Amino acid sequence: MPSYYVALYFPELDAGLWERDEEGVGPVVLADGRRRIRQRGPLALRRGLELDMSLAKARALCPDLRLRPERSQRRREFLRDWAHWLYGWGPQVAMIEPWATILAVEVGSNPRWRADRRAFLQALRERAEGGPRWRWGAAPTATGAALMALSTAEADGRAAVPRRWAEVWPNLPLRLLPAEERVRELWQSLGLHSLGDLAALDDAARAQRFGPHWGEFLKIVAGAHPDPRPYFAFPETPRRELRLVRSVEDWPALRFPLARLFRELQDMLARAGLGARRWRLRLQAREAFFEDCLESREVLSDRELFLELWQRRLERHHWTFAAETIVLEALDSRPWGGRQQDFWREDLAERQEQLVEQWQARLGPEAVQTLSPWPDHRPERAYRILPAGACPRPWAGPRRRPLWLLPEAQPLEERDVRPHSEIERIQGGWWDGADVDRDYFLWRRRDGARCWVFRDRRHGGVFLHGYFA
Incomplete structure (x- = not known):
């Protein structure tokens, strides 16, 4: 089956992450050495700030403008999270270098993509809602898909039909290529504007003038040469970390960021066909930390139940400082395909288990117990008291x-x-x-x-x- 790739491009990722993490503070921009805007967040875009605008003019338009530096670590964490999500759509996810904010996933083997790509695009829009701006493109090669994403100005994206790819890639503009400014000026002076123009040159002349690697690059784009790349690996212990804009000292302030981390971890686990029974929460400050674990008898997938169990547990074990960072880990991930519910009636056994877990979180595991049958004819000795999480024996005696x-x-x-x-x-x-x-x-x-x-x-x-x- 021929390969086919979808690339996701985040054009102004650092500025978008700053605005997302410092929500409600103001628009964010990143500047170059000439004190001009080279990145802007979604809020700065809505305020009318343009690329290459001077910072003085930008501050005149937006008095609450914030100038921020690059965030390479935060950027890698963001792309890693997206890579884990993309594994639900293809077996290979890689970063497309030398671009620092482009991911590509191989979807040619996915029957859902082949049947209707609209399902992928709908899931993509839901996943990206509220985050940094993005674009997408699709092509028979990973580098080609990246160029298609770079060539579109909106999130609607561009996709090339595999059988027509040979007609599409030569028309892509040279401005998309990761070339030095000197090389770009040379291309412009020679009247070269598209990949087809560059490919039409003699191999020796092209290598002598612009460098030997461009010939190999064009063959990779066309699909004539392989394009091996290091792929992202799924973590052994799924983990999410969030640095808070405002410190939290009580449960109401903790609830929303904890729900966000749980949703992201659940999204990652579900795409990999996994679920988790044990969760570890760590709250950190500069000179203090608090750590606790929550364990359930079944895979915990309901967000409201997850939050309620943590609320009950933290009522008994409360932290005593202003936490600045939240870390959530899924310690016991295992294969899990979800639970099939009855269409007409509620699952009483599941609700009973949830009630027991709520009692344990609030009162402590040792305060909640269960009765289990015991193989003894004497009624007063025909049962044992066990911890609530233990598996009781089946009843094998008389029914009356x-x-x-x-x-x-x-x-x-x-x-x-x-x-x-x-x-x-x-x-x-x-x-x-x-x-x-x-x-x-x-x-x-x-x-x-x-x-x-x-x-x-x-x-x-x-x-x-x-x-x-």
Whole structure:
């Protein structure tokens, strides 16, 4: 199956990330050595600031303008997150060098792309909403897809049909290529404007004038030569870190950024077909940190439940400083394809599990316990108390057992008791010194209560042992 690539290009990534991370503060620009704008965030774009505009003019138009430096580390984190998301659409995701803000994913083997690329574009728009500006392009080669993304001015993108790629790439402008300014001026002076113009030159003359690598570059764009690149690897421990614009000291301030980190981690895990049961939260300041873990019995995928469990847990273990950075890790990722729900009725078992997890988060794991059947004929010894997370034994005894079993059997007047069911005889206990010999049966009291009573065959007497619901 022939390869086909989609490239994502973020033209002004650093400025966009500054505006995103410092939301509500003001427009952001990056300047070059001539004190002119070379990058602008979405807010600066809406304010009418243009590229190559002087900073003096820009500040006159926007008094709240902020000048910020490059953020190479934050940029790499952003592209890494996008690479993990793109792995849901193709087996290979790579950064297209020498451009620092272009990613390409191989989608030729994805049947969803071949059937209808609109599904990918819709998912792409949802993923990119609220983030830095982006463009996309598609072509049979990764470098070609990058050039297609560079050649469009809007997010609608450009896609080349594979069978017509040989007609498309020669018309791409030379201004898209990552060339030195000296080489660009030389191309312009010679009347070279497109990749086709550069490809039409003699190989030896082109190498002598502009450098030997341009011939290889054109063959890679055309698909005549392979274009191997290092691919992003999925992390063993999915992790997200967020530096806060304002420090947080309580749960209401923490809730929104924690929800954002959980959504991003869930998005990454889901695209890789994974889920997580254990989550580690770390809150950091300059001279202090707080760390805690949350564990659930099943894969935790519901955001509201995740936030509620953390709220209950942090009510018991609260941090005592102003946190400046949040780190969230999925410690126990495992293959998980989601849970199929019943269309007509709610999943009662899942809701019960969620309720138990909420109690544990609020009261502590040791405060929530469960009853488990135990293989013993004697009713008062036929159960054990286990931690709520433990897996109880299946019930293998008789079905007629009361929901309410008294701590100790209470004696009754024998003349008032008449059996209203078959008698069940229980004998045993000689091995541990608590031997019993009883006949159990159902008795209806005058007030209508359905009582479970037994007659002691060894010592005599009738006793009330429990109530049926």
